[in-house]
Amino acid sequence: MKSFVLPRRSTVIIWVIVTLVFFLTRCINRDKGKPSVSDKDKFSQFAGSAKCAGCHKDIYASHIHTPHYLTSRPASEEYIKGSFAPGENRYAYNASLFADMEKRDSGLFQVIYYQGAQKAILPFNIVVGSGAKGQTYIYWRKNWPLQLPISYFTAAHKWANSPGYPNKVVINRIITSRCLECHTTYAEMISSPGKEPEEFNRDRILFGVDCEKCHGPAASHVEFHLQNPNEKKGRYILNPASFSRQQSLDLCALCHGGQLTKTKPSFSFTAGDALTDYFKMDTAKAAHLSSDNIDVHGNQYGLLRDSKCFIMSDTMTCITCHNTHENERGKIELFSQRCMTCHNKEHGTFCKIKPGMVSSLEKNCIDCHMPKQGSRAIVLQLSGHEAPIAAMIRSHFISIYPGEVKKYMDALDKDKTKKIN
Ligand code: HEC
Ligand code: HEC
Ligand code: HEC
Ligand code: HEC
Ligand code: HEC
Ligand code: HEC
Ligand code: HEC
Known part of the structure; x- marks a missing residue:
């Protein structure tokens, strides 16, 4: 008995032709500038944050109030x-x-x-x-x-x-x-x-700027956990908490690193990647701080990197001070507490301003050391005004600004007079 039958020659030829036609048409389609298969795949690798809500309810509920989500x-x-x-x-x-x-x-x-x-x-x-x-x-x-x-x-x-x-x-x-x-x-x-x-x-x-920008496309994560409800360890997902310092900084610097010149198409970078593989970093260096060249718009990374806090600590990243799942805008006291995890009396690293000069010192380190400055990029012309007006942005060059200290003290004095009156 024959154990197998050889296909007839004509069948083989037809198969070869069909396969060739299939591959050739794919090539032609690509040449027409249609999205390549992998680009198409990229979109379907995302789940969308509405899906995360099912299992990460609290994070989702607070994240939708953040400027990231709303941008x-x-x-x-x-x-x-x-x-x-x-x-x-x-x-x-x-x-x-x-x-x-x-x-x-x-x-x-x-x-x-x-x-x-x-x-x-x-x-x-x-x-x-x-x-x-x-x-x-x-x-x-x-x-x-x-x-x-x-x-x-x-x-x-x-x-x-x-x-x-x-x-x-x-x-x-x-x-x-x-x-x-x-x-x-x-x-x-x-x-x-x-x-x-x-x-x-x-x-x-x-x-x-949603969950999957920082955690990577998560369709497989969602699918896996829907099918394996007893699995307690997150699978097919990135957590920046486990990144190296530079990986963590690079994720934020993708958008908070000022003007960078790209070397690969936009949207190629994924959380965890090295920014230097996608951008020329010399432009970031050029954007380094000099006091007469402060472009605070979107360059928190460049400014922070030049600060003593950053240079002299081994661990500081953006998430040392920011919890990106929450809208913490304006919570100056909370941010000040985060400064005091490093700068406190026990460590002898506390503020050196004359003791007793400022009673509310611990409630607000920010206005003296990270003052708001005029953005160069977000400058708008209002109807009927001669000169455009700049939006004010927090400087991430953490330093001592004598002018700001004076403003701070003057404001305190005004407050006092108000209360006395
Ligand atoms: C079907 C349930 C389910 C859905 C839907 C889901 N997750 Fe998860 N996720 C889990 C479980 C279970 C874990 C592991 C336990 C934990 O860390 O909460 C986890 C963990 C994580 C972690 C931490 C991973 C780690 O290594 O520490 C991240 C980040 C995460 N999920 C992001 C997402 C994002 C983003 C979405 C939406 C796109 C999402 N998840 C949707 C079930 C889910
Ligand atoms: C701007 C970046 C960013 C966005 C957007 C973001 N996350 Fe995170 N997420 C982080 C970082 C950074 C951590 C690590 C925080 C840490 O532990 O220091 C984290 C941690 C987590 C964890 C681990 C457990 C925990 O509570 O820390 C989960 C789960 C998670 N994120 C889910 C989500 C979901 C769901 C969304 C969207 C609703 C989301 N994240 C949006 C940056 C982000
Ligand atoms: C994909 C780009 C992108 C990434 C990645 C990103 N951000 Fe942002 N971030 C933005 C944009 C855009 C805004 C301005 C949002 C607005 O107000 O419209 C913003 C705003 C912020 C704000 C200001 C919130 C406020 O109170 O107004 C903070 C803080 C912040 N980002 C921190 C981070 C940190 C920390 C990381 C890294 C874990 C990060 N971002 C990653 C784009 C990004
Ligand atoms: C390199 C990343 C990056 C690019 C490119 C970029 N932005 Fe932004 N944009 C940001 C960040 C980060 C902020 C938040 C500014 C801050 O607080 O420092 C922002 C702020 C803004 C704001 C003000 C948001 C708010 O809520 O106050 C607008 C509007 C805006 N950008 C529009 C644009 C437009 C339009 C373009 C393209 C022509 C653009 N941006 C290009 C990162 C970027
Ligand atoms: C991760 C730890 C850490 C955190 C968090 C931190 N710093 Fe620092 N900071 C340092 C170190 C280390 C130095 C350098 C040694 C020193 O002067 O104490 C420094 C230096 C400084 C200096 C002196 C700068 C100069 O140019 O002389 C000021 C001012 C300062 N920090 C303010 C702050 C403020 C305000 C915050 C919160 C917004 C903050 N720091 C958060 C670690 C930190
Ligand atoms: C030492 C603490 C600290 C570190 C580290 C830090 N920030 Fe901030 N950041 C602050 C404080 C304080 C504010 C002011 C918050 C407010 O006014 O609501 C702020 C505000 C911001 C804003 C809003 C700016 C504005 O004026 O609207 C953005 C964007 C931001 N941070 C991004 C980043 C990024 C990106 C990194 C990392 C490169 C980073 N931050 C590192 C303390 C820090
Ligand atoms: C009223 C403005 C003001 C406030 C508020 C303020 N500082 Fe300062 N800080 C200063 C001045 C001015 C100096 C420089 C003092 C000197 O060297 O004479 C200074 C110095 C420092 C230094 C450098 C110390 C050194 O070793 O050289 C650190 C660190 C610091 N401040 C941290 C903080 C922290 C943390 C807070 C909040 C708890 C804070 N500052 C609040 C004005 C202020």
Whole structure:
């Protein structure tokens, strides 16, 4: 008896042809600039943070209130800080050129009027910025994300000309993949790398700096734990607590490291990777501090790295002071306690300011040693103002600032007089 049958020659030839055609068409499809298979796979490796809520309820519930989570959202009135109410919804370039923010039946728009006639109407599609300092907005033209002409400036509670714009209507500023890399978790690019303007799949954007930006894509983690409910050890997931110091810093520096020049396409970096494999780090060095060149916008890493605290301790990273699952903005006393884990009387490393000079010293180390300074990047033009106004950002160059100490003391004195009166 024959144990096996050899296939006929014609069958073999047909198989070879079918296989060839299959591989060839895949090559051709790729050449047309369609997303490569692995790019497509990347999006499906994410689970989305709503899934995490099932098993990490508390972290999820607090994280959705953080500026990270809120740093990009599909546009809706809930997330747009500026007002659509008549009287408060206008940015005037001059006496005859206006941008009005309007709520119409079909959505929310920036409408440009010149001498009373409507000249352009652009939809709010995506909100960028939690609104701590301000917000900027994106609209889609085909698959290109573009910046809307008018932004929102929180300090003034007003609509403003978008940062860096001349005093005229600009409607064609492209939003790049690098911009989205810092303000979203993932955005799928559909144009081939290097081709400009870049195009994105509008339906495959994970908004906000969400769980999986810091823990890595987690679809396998979710699937595994759904199927193995008794497993107590987290699988297929990254925890930055187990990173080396540099890995931990690199994760934050991806977005808080100032202007870096990329050497690989945006969104290639994953938590745990070395930043030097994706960016030229000499630009980070150039952004090092010199007191007349403080670009506090987004370069907390560069500033911190030059601080004595950082240089003289072996362990300090961003998460020494920040719990990124919580919105801790403005909790100055809590941050001061974190300073005192290293600087305290027992260790003899406490503040050397004359004892007794400041009674509330332990409640606020921050205003003296990490003062707010004007950002160079988030600078906005308000209607009717001569000069643009800068948003104030905490310096991460932890140091002694005599001018700030004086301000602090003056404010204390004012407080005292208020109480006496
Ligand atoms: C079906 C349940 C389940 C879901 C859904 C789930 N996890 Fe987990 N996760 C676990 C379990 C169980 C552990 C191990 C126990 C622990 O650390 O809480 C864990 C641990 C972790 C850890 C710590 C790992 C470590 O090594 O310390 C992280 C980080 C994590 N999960 C992130 C996520 C993220 C992000 C999501 C959503 C994309 C998610 N998890 C969704 C069950 C789940
Ligand atoms: C993908 C980019 C990205 C990564 C990675 C990232 N951040 Fe951020 N972070 C941002 C952006 C963007 C904002 C501004 C959010 C806003 O207000 O719209 C921000 C804001 C913050 C804030 C300010 C919150 C506030 O009170 O206003 C802190 C603190 C912070 N990040 C710390 C960290 C730390 C620590 C890490 C690393 C564990 C980290 N970030 C990683 C993009 C990132
Ligand atoms: C290298 C990462 C990075 C890039 C690129 C980047 N940003 Fe940011 N952006 C940040 C960080 C970090 C902050 C928070 C500023 C801070 O507190 O230091 C921020 C703040 C903002 C804010 C204010 C948010 C708030 O809630 O106050 C807006 C608006 C904004 N960015 C828009 C943009 C736009 C639009 C682009 C692209 C044209 C862009 N950013 C590019 C990292 C980045
Ligand atoms: C900006 C980065 C960042 C984001 C966003 C983030 N995490 Fe974390 N997460 C961390 C860091 C850093 C640690 C380690 C903290 C430590 O132990 O020092 C951590 C630790 C964890 C742990 C381990 C247990 C614990 O409580 O420390 C879990 C579970 C976890 N994260 C889940 C989540 C989930 C779920 C989300 C989204 C809802 C999320 N994380 C969003 C940075 C982040
Ligand atoms: C991980 C430990 C650690 C933490 C946390 C820490 N520091 Fe430091 N800091 C140091 C070390 C080490 C030095 C250098 C030795 C010294 O001067 O005590 C230092 C130095 C300083 C100096 C002197 C700077 C100079 O240029 O002379 C100031 C001011 C300071 N820290 C303030 C703070 C403040 C404010 C905080 C909280 C926001 C803080 N530190 C958090 C470890 C730390
Ligand atoms: C020694 C403590 C300490 C360390 C280390 C530290 N920060 Fe901060 N950070 C602070 C304090 C204090 C504030 C002010 C908080 C506030 O005003 O709500 C702050 C504020 C911020 C803000 C908001 C800035 C603003 O003005 O809106 C960002 C973003 C931020 N930190 C990112 C980082 C990143 C990224 C790292 C690591 C490179 C880092 N921080 C390391 C103490 C620290
Ligand atoms: C009113 C402003 C002010 C406040 C508030 C303040 N400091 Fe200071 N700090 C100073 C001044 C000024 C010096 C320099 C004193 C000197 O050398 O004469 C200093 C020095 C220091 C030094 C350097 C000590 C050394 O060995 O040279 C450290 C560390 C420090 N402060 C930590 C802190 C911590 C931690 C807090 C909060 C618990 C704090 N400071 C609150 C003004 C302040």
